[in-house]
Amino acid sequence: MSAITLTAAQRKEKRAEAHHLDPVVLIGAEGLTDAVLKETDAALKAHGLIKVRVFSDDRQVREDMLAQLSDRLGAAPIQHIGKLLVLWRPIPPKEKPVDEDRKPGPKVVKVIKYSKRGGQRPEVKKVTILGNQRLTQGGTVKRAKKRIVSRKKRALES
Structure with a gap:
């Protein structure tokens, strides 16, 4: 060199x-x-x-x-x-390893709810959706999978 x-x-x-x-x-x-x-x-x-x-x-x-x-x-x-x-000496650019199993992080989604009355403006909200959540048709956020509850907590709830 x-x-x-x-x-x-x-x-x-x-x-x-x-x-x-x-x-x-x-x-x-x-x-x-x-x-x-x-x-x-x-x-x-x-x-x-x-x-x-x-x-x-x-x-x-x-x-x-x-x-x-x-x-x-x-x-x-x-x-x-x-x-x-x-x-x-100039610092060389760092290469990020690509992990195929990695899933995307939280997403910010804009939800628009139109009012039932025609003359009003629609309601606009920004909602953060995590990896285990999904957005329903009505604009609410729900868990994609049921949350696992321990046996002790299940016994206490009953």
Whole structure:
């Protein structure tokens, strides 16, 4: 993957957005390991704009890490200030899994009741219908299935 290139104005905007962020990934004495790359990739997928703290005193090593991270992960290097590196990559769109068994949620239905007298306006109501309900011909809401009552409650009612 190659690094994303941004204009100076875009980098300036991203630096301003990253100002209040805390470091999400910490790179220790081992350097850029596979685990660090995997964690950085996951953070970029989740947040888009991240800060990485490097615990190395050598500036050139930190600059090389920033270049390697941006090349390997396809991210844009935004800033290298002190021991902090700022990276940005657009967040990929999330795909929702399709569940075939899932039924639709509540529906809002407009019920119009005409008056028996011809000159009056019809009465308009919005009614919410849940999954276990149905709308009758007269405009009332009824349960589609009988409600199951426990034996104890049935005994109390009798």
